[in-house]
Structure formats: C-alpha cells, structure tokens
Amino acid sequence: MSDTLIGAAFAVLGALCLxxxxxxxxxxxxxxxxxxxxAAMFGVNLLVLVPVAGVVAYPDYRLTPGAVAAFAVAGLLGSLVARFCYFTGIARLGASRAEPLKALFPVFAAGVAVVALGESLTLTLAAGVALLVLGGAVVAVDSRATATTASGRRLRAALAYPLAAALFLGVDPIFTKLGLATGTTPLVGLTVRVVAASLGYVSYVAWRRWRDGAAWRPRANRWLLAASVANTGYLGAYYAALDRAPVAVVTPLLGVSTLFVVAGAALFLQREERVTPRLGVAAVLVVAGAALVVRG
Structure with missing residues (x-):
C-alpha cells in the first residue's frame, strides 16, 4: 500500500474525529x-501525547530550533486561536453552520500561497474559491432565516468566529509542513505543537485572572471529555496524514468532516439545531470547492 493511500486513510479518520x-x-x-x-482539550492532549512521545521517540527526538519554532507557531494558530474562534462559533451558530464556514480555510491557504509564495492563480483554483465562497454565503443566508440563531449585528459577529478560525487554519499547514521537513517525526512535532498552545492558553488564563481579579476553575462533563478524546485522535491522524501524503490530498479529505457534521447534526442534534436542505447544499459546495482549490 502506497504512502499516499495510507495518508488518505488517516485524513478520512481525522475528518471523522473532527x-x-x-x-x-x-x-x-x-x-x-x-x-x-x-482547557479540557489541552488537558487530554497533554495527558496522552507527552508520555507517548517521550517514550516512543526516546532518545533521539530530532528537534531543531527551526522545527520547534514552526510547530509552536502552528500550535498557537491552529490549536489555540482557531479553537477559541471555532468553538465560540459552534456555541453561537450550532455545529452544522459553524463547520461549513470553518471549512473555508482552503480559501485563505490559497490566498497565502498566491500572495506570499508567488504561486499563480489558475482557473481550477479560482473555481474552487468561488464554490467555497458560495457555500459560505449559503450558510450565512440560512443562518439569517433560522430562528435559533441571532440576527443583525449579533449574527455578523457570530459568523465572524468560524471565519476567523478558517483564516488561522489556512496558515497552520504551512508551518506544520516546514516543521516536518526538518526530519522531526509527526508524534514529536504534534507534542511540541500542543505544549506551545497549552502554554499560550495558560498565559491567557493568567492574564484574565490578573485583569479580572477572580479565580477561574475549569469544569468538564462527558461531552467535553468526548470532544477532547476526538480532538486528540484528529491531531494524531492529521499529522500522520501530512507525513505520508501531500497537502493537496489531505486537505479535501479533511473537508469531508463538513458532510459528517451536517449529517450528524440532522441525526443526533434535532433538539439543539435545525438542519435545513440549504445546509446540505452548502456542505457539498464546500467539499467540492476544497478539492478544486488544492488541485489548482
């Protein structure tokens, strides 16, 4: 079995975990x-990854200053800032509406490639971006027509959160690939990523505590623990996929999570949110657009 096929399988597993x-x-x-x-997510990530990486990769962790910096930036962008934005979007819009907007990250990844790396804008790339934008517009229109979401300025603010998550997730793979290119194993790189993001989170909590003058104690329930375990599985599958397959294969397959989320919300979250046919159309547009963007 080829590395690309194994990487594709890991990407689909990552989409399911997402x-x-x-x-x-x-x-x-x-x-x-x-x-x-x-907080729960970082706790589970660290509890699983640090001891496993410490034992499996011992004694040669193959870490260079450049690799540490690349994985740390990826962690701060993708595992800290993007998480806050995406989870806030889920809380305000619902999973079936936040997920298609977050899945627009290939638009930002393509933009970075064109502007910063000097890559050309092909017809296929432009078509993919158009489909992604159209899918996002369908979600925005659907959110306006749904009584369970906010309206006016509050709706625009709610829509901005998953879009911001898409922006940071679009930049994340660039630093991840840079880190993996140094020879660091995916497991060690992932651990560095999570440790850096956790330190950033602890710094944020300390700042909030100093600013507000009040202690904060994180709480968790079975759903938060389930989300944390699933996220840890996603991170492992994501890094394993990038180590074996190109971004052009991994990205569109991860985008299939949009279809999984919309279908799962329709089946299991009927009390929490209303999944409309428009959301199904938006999910298909987003997945197709992501596939064209990475091909272009």
Missing part, C-alpha cells in the same frame, strides 16, 4: 463555557 469533536462541543457548550472546552 465531526465527533464538533458535535460533542455543541452539546458541551450548552452548559459549559468555551474556556472550559479548551
């Missing part, structure tokens, strides 16, 4: 804050 994470976060944020979700 969908489980998103649905569990939707249920967990009914009673808990986004900061609780992020």
């Amino acid at each position: 969908a489980v994470q998103s649905l569990a976060v939707r249920l967990g944020t009914k009673t808990h804050r986004v900061t609780d979700v992020v």
Whole structure:
C-alpha cells in the first residue's frame, strides 16, 4: 500500500474525529463555557501525547530550533486561536453552520500561497474559491432565516468566529509542513505543537485572572471529555496524514468532516439545531470547492 493511500486513510479518520469533536462541543457548550472546552482539550492532549512521545521517540527526538519554532507557531494558530474562534462559533451558530464556514480555510491557504509564495492563480483554483465562497454565503443566508440563531449585528459577529478560525487554519499547514521537513517525526512535532498552545492558553488564563481579579476553575462533563478524546485522535491522524501524503490530498479529505457534521447534526442534534436542505447544499459546495482549490 502506497504512502499516499495510507495518508488518505488517516485524513478520512481525522475528518471523522473532527465531526465527533464538533458535535460533542455543541452539546458541551450548552452548559459549559468555551474556556472550559479548551482547557479540557489541552488537558487530554497533554495527558496522552507527552508520555507517548517521550517514550516512543526516546532518545533521539530530532528537534531543531527551526522545527520547534514552526510547530509552536502552528500550535498557537491552529490549536489555540482557531479553537477559541471555532468553538465560540459552534456555541453561537450550532455545529452544522459553524463547520461549513470553518471549512473555508482552503480559501485563505490559497490566498497565502498566491500572495506570499508567488504561486499563480489558475482557473481550477479560482473555481474552487468561488464554490467555497458560495457555500459560505449559503450558510450565512440560512443562518439569517433560522430562528435559533441571532440576527443583525449579533449574527455578523457570530459568523465572524468560524471565519476567523478558517483564516488561522489556512496558515497552520504551512508551518506544520516546514516543521516536518526538518526530519522531526509527526508524534514529536504534534507534542511540541500542543505544549506551545497549552502554554499560550495558560498565559491567557493568567492574564484574565490578573485583569479580572477572580479565580477561574475549569469544569468538564462527558461531552467535553468526548470532544477532547476526538480532538486528540484528529491531531494524531492529521499529522500522520501530512507525513505520508501531500497537502493537496489531505486537505479535501479533511473537508469531508463538513458532510459528517451536517449529517450528524440532522441525526443526533434535532433538539439543539435545525438542519435545513440549504445546509446540505452548502456542505457539498464546500467539499467540492476544497478539492478544486488544492488541485489548482
């Protein structure tokens, strides 16, 4: 079996884990804050990854200063800032509406490639971007027509969160690939990523505590723990996929999580959110657009 095929299988597994994470976060944020979700997620990530990486990779971790910097930046963008934005979007819009917007990250990845790396804008790339934007527009229109979401300025603010997550996730793979190119194994790189993001989160909590003058104790329930386990599985599958297959294969397959989330919300979250046919159309547009963007 070729490395690309194995990487594709890991990418599909990652998409499934992402969908489980998103649905569990939707249920967990009914009673808990986004900061609780992020704290639980980092706790499980560290509990699993640090000892496993420490034992499996010992004694040669193959870490260079450049690799540490690349994985740390990827962690701060993708595992810290993007998490906050995405989970806030889920809490305000619902999983079935936040996921297609977050899945627009190939638009930003393509933009970075064109502007910063000097890559050309092909017809296929332009068509993919158009489909992604159209899918996002369908979600925005659907959100306006749904009584369970906010309206006016509050709706625009809610829509901005998953879009911001897409922006940071679009930049994340560039640093991840740079780190893996140094020869660091995916497991060690992933651990560095999570440790850096966790330190950033602890710094944020300390700043909030100093600013507000009040202690904060994270809480968790079964949904937050389920989301944390699923996220840890996603991160492992994501790094294993990038180590074996090109971004052009991994990205569109991860985008299939959009279909999984919309289907899962329709089946299991009927009390929490209403999944409309328009959301199904938006999910298909987003997946097709992502595939064209990475091909272009």
